[in-house]
Amino acid sequence: MSRRDERRKRIESSFEEFRRAVAAALGNASREQRQLAAERARDMVEVMVRGQGIDRAKEDPLLAEALANPLFRQQVAQALIDRVAAFRDWSEHGPDALTGLVDAVADGPASWPHERWLGTPGTADATEGVPELWRIGTGTVRSAPEPQRFPVAVPLLDHAHLHVSSTYESRPAAEGLVENLLLRLLSHFQPGLVHVHVWDVGQLTGALPGLYPLTRAGLLTVHDPARLHELLDELSDHIRRVHTGVLVEGHQSVTAAGGRRTEPWRVAVLFGNRQALREEHQQQLQRVARNGLAAGIQLVVVDIPVTVNSPIETVTIAADQTATCTMTGKHVTVALDPPFPRALVPRACAAIADKRDERRNRLSTFADLLPEQLWREDSSAGVVAPVGFLEGEPVHVALGDTSPHALIGGPSGSGKTNFLYAMLGSLAARYEPDELELYLLDFKEGVSFAQFAPGRKDPTWLPHARLVGVNVNTDREFGVALLAFLADEMRRRADAAKRHEVTKLEQLREEDPLGHWPRVVAVIDEFQYLFGERDQVTAQATQLLEDVARRGRSQGIHLVLSSQDVSGIEGFWGKSAIFEQFTVRIALPKARRVLAEPQNDAAVELPRWHAVVNHESGVRPGNEVARIPDATAKGTFDKLQAELHRRRPPDLAEPILFDGSKVPALQALPDFRALAPGAGNPTVLLGQVIDVAGSAAKVRFARTPGRNIAVLGSLAEDAADVLAGAALSLARQHEPNDAQFTLACLAEDAWPHAEKLAKQLRDAGHAVDLLGLDGIRTLVEGVAGRITASITGETGAPLQPHYVVVYAVDAAHTLLEAKNPTTRVSGVDNLRTVLKHGPENRTHVLGWWRGAQRLKNTLSPGVYDDIGAWVAFDIQGKELLSFGPEQVMAWSPRPRRGLFFDRFEHSRPQVVIPFDTGEES
Numbered sequence: 007m008s009r010r011d012e013r014r015k016r017i018e019s020s021f022e023e024f025r026r027a028v029a030a031a032l033g034n035a036s037r038e039q040r041q042l043a044a045e046r047a048r049d050m051v052e053v054m055v056r057g058q059g060i061d062r063a064k065e066d067p068l069l070a071e072a073l074a075n076p077l078f079r080q081q082v083a084q085a086l087i088d089r090v091a092a093f094r095d096w097s098e099h100g101p102d103a104l105t106g107l108v109d110a111v112a113d114g115p116a117s118w119p120h121e122r123w124l125g126t127p128g129t130a131d132a133t134e135g136v137p138e139l140w141r142i143g144t145g146t147v148r149s150a151p152e153p154q155r156f157p158v159a160v161p162l163l164d165h166a167h168l169h170v171s172s173t174y175e176s177r178p179a180a181e182g183l184v185e186n187l188l189l190r191l192l193s194h195f196q197p198g199l200v201h202v203h204v205w206d207v208g209q210l211t212g213a214l215p216g217l218y219p220l221t222r223a224g225l226l227t228v229h230d231p232a233r234l235h236e237l238l239d240e241l242s243d244h245i246r247r248v249h250t251g252v253l254v255e256g257h258q259s260v261t262a263a264g265g266r267r268t269e270p271w272r273v274a275v276l277f278g279n280r281q282a283l284r285e286e287h288q289q290q291l292q293r294v295a296r297n298g299l300a301a302g303i304q305l306v307v308v309d310i311p312v313t314v315n316s317p318i319e320t321v322t323i324a325a326d327q328t329a330t331c332t333m334t335g336k337h338v339t340v341a342l343d344p345p346f347p348r349a350l351v352p353r354a355c356a357a358i359a360d361k362r363d364e365r366r367n368r369l370s371t372f373a374d375l376l377p378e379q380l381w382r383e384d385s386s387a388g389v390v391a392p393v394g395f396l397e398g399e400p401v402h403v404a405l406g407d408t409s410p411h412a413l414i415g416g417p418s419g420s421g422k423t424n425f426l427y428a429m430l431g432s433l434a435a436r437y438e439p440d441e442l443e444l445y446l447l448d449f450k451e452g453v454s455f456a457q458f459a460p461g462r463k464d465p466t467w468l469p470h471a472r473l474v475g476v477n478v479n480t481d482r483e484f485g486v487a488l489l490a491f492l493a494d495e496m497r498r499r500a501d502a503a504k505r506h507e508v509t510k511l512e513q514l515r516e517e518d519p520l521g522h523w524p525r526v527v528a529v530i531d532e533f534q535y536l537f538g539e540r541d542q543v544t545a546q547a548t549q550l551l552e553d554v555a556r557r558g559r560s561q562g563i564h565l566v567l568s569s570q571d572v573s574g575i576e577g578f579w580g581k582s583a584i585f586e587q588f589t590v591r592i593a594l595p596k597a598r599r600v601l602a603e604p605q606n607d608a609a610v611e612l613p614r615w616h617a618v619v620n621h622e623s624g625v626r627p628g629n630e631v632a633r634i635p636d637a638t639a640k641g642t643f644d645k646l647q648a649e650l651h652r653r654r655p656p657d658l659a660e661p662i663l664f665d666g667s668k669v670p671a672l673q674a675l676p677d678f679r680a681l682a683p684g685a686g687n688p689t690v691l692l693g694q695v696i697d698v699a700g701s702a703a704k705v706r707f708a709r710t711p712g713r714n715i716a717v718l719g720s721l722a723e724d725a726a727d728v729l730a731g732a733a734l735s736l737a738r739q740h741e742p743n744d745a746q747f748t749l750a751c752l753a754e755d756a757w758p759h760a761e762k763l764a765k766q767l768r769d770a771g772h773a774v775d776l777l778g779l780d781g782i783r784t785l786v787e788g789v790a791g792r793i794t795a796s797i798t799g800e801t802g803a804p805l806q807p808h809y810v811v812v813y814a815v816d817a818a819h820t821l822l823e824a825k826n827p828t829t830r831v832s833g834v835d836n837l838r839t840v841l842k843h844g845p846e847n848r849t850h851v852l853g854w855w856r857g858a859q860r861l862k863n864t865l866s867p868g869v870y871d872d873i874g875a876w877v878a879f880d881i882q883g884k885e886l887l888s889f890g891p892e893q894v895m896a897w898s899p900r901p902r903r904g905l906f907f908d909r910f911e912h913s914r915p916q917v918v919i920p921f922d923t924g925e926e927s
């Protein structure tokens with residue numbers, strides 16, 4: 007080997023060595039680098055897997071390959087273990103809990119498979135509650151380790167609107183979803199409770215063809231694609247009507263407190279094409295969405311971009327037919343239920359339509375007005391009850407803060423009384439007497455309200471009735487008394503509200519839950535009588551009516567006035583302050599002026615036994631026509647009353663009955679029964695005043711001047727009844743022999759009365775002197791003498807109470823005018839002494855004079871103070887002016903009614919009815 011070769015070899019080998027060394031060095035570095043890279047990759051994989059979830063990561067095509075690499079086995083395994091742990095709670099309980107939940111709040115057709123109900127019309131009337139959720143399909147949680155399935159349901163009706171978005175490919179699925187939901191709704195409730203409106207931007211017919219049989223029963227309305235505004239207008243009108251009519255303030259929706267619907271639900275389905283609606287439609291839709299739920303309007307909007315400011319549930323259906331919804335969130339995939347079988351759907355709808363027609367054609371009766379269970383409703387916010395039916399559906403009357411008072415009109419025989427019976431029965435069946443009190447006044451000649459009070463033939467009475475007034479047509483004062491009572495009650499409530507720092511009855515009831523604050527409904531039939539004359543009564547009634555009508559609303563006091571006489575109403579059209587409060591108008595056939603004429607003439611064409619019920623002061627859009635069932639026939643109201651009477655609380659008092667044709671019995675009067683000896687100055691009862699409590703006209707016999715009583719009038723009977731009532735009430739306040747009674751009868755026709763009274767007083771244990779014309783002179787001389795002796799102090803002891811009852815005082819005038827030859831004092835002088843000084847000495851005269859002038863003749867000229875109280879019968883008002891205030895001028899006498907005035911107590915006179923003092927026992 008040459009040296010050159012050798013050198014080359016050496017060089018080469020040293021290069022080799024170098025290469026090896028370099029290679030060795032390089033190899034180390036790259037191993038380290040590979041290791042580092044592998045670690046880094048595992049970290050990154052972990053971050054990615056944890057970040058998007060192992061389930062998604064495995065489905066991700068980019069990651070899937072990497073995850074298969076054994077290098078990452080441990081990370082994948084750990085992620086899977088962690089996922090199972092994380093989902094354990096959900097996997098063990100979640101799907102079952104959801105299934106249970108849906109079962110609980112969505113029973114029946116709301117969630118069951120269609121085999122169990124499709125084709126059978128529903129029976130639910132919403133009183134037992136409304137399903138909160140409605141099934142749309144089956145859900146799975148995509149990321150869960152084992153894909154468990156659970157039902158998915160969405161809130162509808164009163165809770166939320168529904169918005170469905172689909173793609174071109176999934177639009178049929180959207181339509182299937184909507185149809186299924188509608189069938190669930192329609193089949194759950196009794197036919198008629200759900201009305202469907204369909205609008206499809208693209209087609210007049212075609213959307214939801216399976217539901218078409220519903221059209222003939224009026225349960226489905228298909229709207230013209232070009233006329234969306236008409237549908238939206240209709241819905242807006244409906245919302246407005248419901249708000250003014252049925253939603254008495256505080257009711258959250260169109261359900262009465264017992265849950266029964268007062269309005270059907272209206273489901274409006276709008277199919278769009280993914281393009282925005284015109285601006286004005288969009289705005290109108292937003293308004294309907296905002297206010298619709300409470301008025302029973304449910305929107306189902308498909309493929310229309312909307313933003314609404316109210317609860318709305320969204321279902322989004324992807325092109326691959328899977329869906330997500332806001333109810334379950336983005337992690338749940340919903341497989342929508344397939345559409346119900348094509349053939350069954352129209353058949354089911356036909357069955358619903360038939361059932362609906364059957365209901366509609368059924369002649370609804372009084373019994374149909376009544377709730378299934380009596381006395382379940384709460385009147386805090388108002389009272390509402392059906393009064394009749396329109397095509398089988400109930401039509402309601404509501405009285406509350408927003409519709410406070412009702413006006414009913416219709417000519418004679420048109421059925422007003424029957425309407426009142428229907429309304430009162432329907433109300434009384436729903437609200438217990440603690441929730442609703444009735445004051446019932448009937449000015450009609452006849453006794454149509456007598457039914458409500460206990461009678462001889464029918465001893466039952468309506469437990470809600472606190473007052474029943476019949477035959478009051480001549481006693482218009484009774485109407486005033488009722489209004490005054492209501493005004494007082496209104497003030498009492500306002501005071502209580504003020505104390506609790508609230509303004510309305512509803513709030514007062516909340517603040518004072520134990521208080522007795524029922525709604526008060528006062529009915530005045532033929533109320534025009536009340537305003538029939540230009541007199542004091544009309545003036546008072548007008549003023550009180552205005553007060554109650556204006557301020558009663560917030561205190562839960564409601565007036566229902568009915569009239570056959572148009573003039574009775576016409577007289578008030580000018581008084582807008584009163585009549586604008588009567589927002590509820592009820593017009594029976596041919597009623598005039600009750601509705602807002604001339605625009606609203608609906609009553610003209612009304613068939614027999616129908617009524618227009620209008621909660622909007624009678625303007626046309628508020629009209630609801632109802633057929634009113636017969637509520638006065640035997641077996642209707644009377645039967646209900648018997649049942650309510652049976653259920654009445656045991657301590658409930660009978661209603662006060664004011665019957666203008668009856669004479670009040672003294673012995674039965676609470677004011678008389680309450681009298682007893684030894685209670686201070688005696689009280690004299692002169693008759694019954696016309697008030698709500700049926701109280702007595704009272705005069706107190708204090709020992710002060712003027713405490714004598716005069717009765718003025720030509721008829722012995724009237725006068726004798728007043729004197730007898732007075733004497734017997736005095737007798738009741740004295741022990742036997744404690745007081746002295748002297749009866750002087752100076753007119754022939756009064757003798758039977760005087761003798762009867764004498765006997766009654768003796769029967770009560772009292773000493774009675776009964777004398778005639780021949781004894782009068784001695785009597786007055788004797789009494790005057792005793793009184794004078796007492797005044798001058800000749801007799802030490804105070805005198806015993808002495809009541810001198812004189813029938814026809816004026817008959818003795820000539821006789822008494824003669825003077826005593828020795829003393830030169832006349833009998834008239836003596837009588838004047840008795841009248842003047844008697845009361846201070848416990849001697850009181852109760853006398854009957856047969857005319858005002860005759861009374862004046864007895865008294866000292868121009869000085870009438872000694873008669874402090876009087877009752878006048880057939881004496882014209884102007885003749886009484888000397889004895890009372892100028893209001894007496896208005897008095898026009900009528901049979902068996904007296905005008906009573908007590909100078910000490912009254913600012914104005916009162917009308918009294920003399921008592922029947924009964925037979926002598």
Ligand SMILES: Nc1ncnc2c1ncn2[C@@H]1O[C@H](COP(=O)(O)OP(=O)(O)OP(=O)(O)O)[C@@H](O)[C@H]1O
Binds near residue numbers: 423424636637
């Ligand atoms: N809805 C109805 N269905 C059947 N019969 C009815 C109905 N409404 C009223 N009637 C009958 O018609 C008659 C007159 O009715 P109602 O007494 O209620 O009328 P009204 O307007 O009060 O008349 P009036 O003022 O003359 O008393 C009664 O015999 C009543 O039974």
